[in-house]
Amino acid sequence: MDIFQVLTRGANVKRNGRSGGSADFSKTPVDQTAKSQAGSTKKADSDRQLTKELDFFRNKRTVQKAEAEAEINEVKQESEATETTVDSRFYSDSGSLRISSAQDAAELRKSYMGNVTGGDVPLPIGSFEDLVTRFKFDKRLISNLIEAHFTEPTPIQCEGIPMALQGRDVLACAPTGSGKTLSFVLPLLQQVIASRKTDGLKGLIISPTKELANQIFLECTKLSNKIFLDKKRPLSVALLSKSLSAKLKNKIVSDKKYDIIISTPLRLIDVVKQEALDLSSVKHLIFDEADKLFDQTFVEQADSILASCRDPQLRKSMVSATMPSGLEQIAQSIMLDPVRIIIGHKEAANSSIEQKLVFCGNEEGKLVAIRQLIQEGYFKPPVIIFLESITRAKALFHELLYDNLNVDVIHAERTQIQRAKIIERFRTGEIWCLICTDVLARGVDFKGVNLVINYDVPRSAQSYVHRIGRTGRNGREGTAITFYTKQDNLAVKPIINVMKQSGSEVAEWMDQFAKMTKREKEALKKGKSSIDRQQISTVPKMIKQKRRQREEMVEASKRRKALDT
C-alpha cells in the first residue's frame, strides 16, 4: 500500500486512547454518519483534483458509490436525531480527520479521555495532514515523518503539537509508550526551522538518564535528516556526550554550531559552568520525565538549568507519564499561562498492560515463582526484571545464569559502553531477559517487551507505572507481574491503587487492604518503607563453591592453551 494513503487516518485514538468503548473514535455513530455524508459529498466531486499543497500526502480518499450507499443505508437505520445533528465536519477533502470547532475538539478529547485546561487552548490536530494545511510545516520534515512510518498522531501528539507551536508553556501527562517524545520533538524541529536562525542554541531537551537522552537524540536525528536552515547549514542536533563536552570545553568545536542539544542535567551544568556552552539563546526548554527531574535528586540541577536559560521568551515544557501534585505546583510557579494536558488518568498505568500481583511468601519464594513462570510457559521473552538494588540485581543475574537463561544485567556500576552494548543485544533479541535496577525504568523504548517482572515491589506508584510501562507500548499488549512478600504489606498498597485506577481487576479483599491510614501515607512519603531483604539465592554455599572452582579450572585451562599456541 502507498505510504501516503496510510496517512489518511486521523488521530490514533483507538490504539493509544485509554477510554473504554468510546476509544475507537472511528466507530462512533456520529463518526459513521459523518463518514457517509462526507462520502456522498465526495461522490459529486470525487474526480476533483486537490491542490498540490493540500494533496501533500497524496491520500485523497475515494469512497466508492456502493460503499457510500451502504453507509447511508446503515446510517438511515440510526436514530433520526443523530442523523439531523451530524454533518461532515470530521473529514477533510482528503479524507483525514478534521477538527475545526470547539465541539469537534470536545468530541475527540472525550474519545481519548483527554483533559486540557488553560487559557485560549488551541484546537487539537486530527491528523498529520494538519501539520501542512494548518501549520505550514517544512516539507522535508513531513517527508522524514512519513519515512519514519509515523502516520497517525497519538492523543498526546494531537494535543501537544499545536500547544507547542502556539508558543505555550506545556505541562503534559500521557501513558507510557503513547508517543510523548514525538509530541515535543516534532514542534521543536519545526520551530527551529521556522526561526531560520543559523547561530546559537535554540532547543534544549533534558532527560534524567543517558539511555533516554540517547534515544531522544536518535528520534531527533531521524526526523531532522537532510534538513537545512540555509543553503549550507544543516539543522544540527547533538547529544551532549562525554566526548562532545570535552570538545566544547577545549574549544575544538563551537557551541554556536548546534541548534538542539539533548543532555542529562549534570553533564549540561558541568559544561555551562565552564562557560563552554551558552544557554542564553535557548528558546525552547523541555524536561522529559519532568517529575523525576524535579524530585529531590535532581531539583537543584533543574533549577540551575532554568536559571541559565535567560531568554525572557523561553518556552518551557514538562512531560511525563506521571504527574504528582508537587510537579503541578512547581509548573505553576515557573511557567507562564501554561496549558495542562492529561491523557487518561495521571495516576494510572497504560491500559494495554495486564497487571498481576503474586504473593511469594518470602524471598526464596520469588525465585521459585520465576522458575514456575518459566516452566509453565509464561516467561515469554523479551522479559525485563526490575530489582531495587545493584547487589540484588547482580545476585539474581548469577542465579538465572545457572538456569541457562539468556540473560544480562544493567545497573549504575556498569560502564556506559557495557550498558549500550547490552541494550543493543536486548533490542536485537540476542539477550532474552534483561535484569536491571531503576536506571531503565523510565522512557526507554524497547519494542515488543512481553513481560515485566517487579522482583522487588517498587518504592512508589510513579516508579511502578514507569517500570511496567516498558511493556504494552504503542498499542501493543503486555503483562506486568509484581512479586510481594509479607515484608511488602505497606509498599504494595499504592500498587493496588494504580491497578484500580488503570481498570485492572482487583479482588475485594485487596481493595480493602489497599486503604491506607494517615500514618502509613506519611511513612511512605518519608521513604520509611525500605525493607531489609534476605539475600537472593537458593543454591547452597557448598554447590556455589564447587561451581566457582569449576569455572576457575576452565579459565586456567584456557589460559594454558593460549600460552601453548
Ligand SMILES: Nc1ncnc2c1ncn2[C@@H]1O[C@H](COP(=O)(O)OP(=O)(O)OP(=O)(O)O)[C@@H](O)[C@H]1O
Ligand atoms: N504517531 C505515531 N505512530 C506510530 N508510532 C508512534 C507514533 N508516535 C510514537 N510512536 C512510537 O511509539 C513508541 C513509544 O513512543 P515514546 O517512546 O515517545 O513513548 P512515551 O510516551 O515517551 O513513553 P514513556 O512514558 O515510557 O517515556 C516509540 O517506538 C515511537 O516510535
